[in-house]
Amino acid sequence: MWKANHGPKRARLNLVQVRSLSGAWSAGVNDVNQWIQVDLLTPHRIFRLATQGRQNCCPQWVTSFKIACSIDGVSFETVQDLGIPCIEKVFDGNIDQDTVVNNTLPVPQVCRYVRLLPLTWHGHISLRMELYGTAHVTVFKRSAVYRLVANDRALTDTHSSHEDVTSVIRCGQLCLEDGPCKCFTYIKRTGVCLLGQILTTEIHYEASTYSC
8 A cells, every 4th residue: 555544444435535544545556466455254245346536635546457356365266257268357447536336247256355456547546445245155164174085985074164175066065964054156266165054056157156
């Protein structure tokens, strides 16, 4: 960030400048390596987001950006363009300081951590933003981990709701064996299986997903 009074707490949509507290989050430098991260504290399903430029003093806003999501805060997946597999989605940003621009994600994303990665900007990388989604995704915290044996004949007798597995079928089996589980998300690229409670069905083009 540029200074402490330009920090991520200043990034809320419709926030205004108060004395020395800036009317937006501002990056420390202007390059494509900058990002702002939101920690939702628990996994959420994110449907869309809204952005604005910097309020009051300065004509600054982000004109295009990407979005990346993570469950653990370490491994991030950039949102893909639904119509062009393996191509990261570029979202349209703002054209002025105060107009709210809404963007719907091609596919709802299940994540705890959300990063907005500015690609182009006007004046300086500054923005206000809001995420929209539902908080009914649950990742259970258990004390140990399922581990597949090499010949796939058995599992160890301890388990977690965040697993490394080899297929969507195995992820489904873990859900069946976990009493409270009524849905699951299998992330094909990373082999992660997330178990949840509220049942809806959704198929991602790059992951087999039955998600909360």
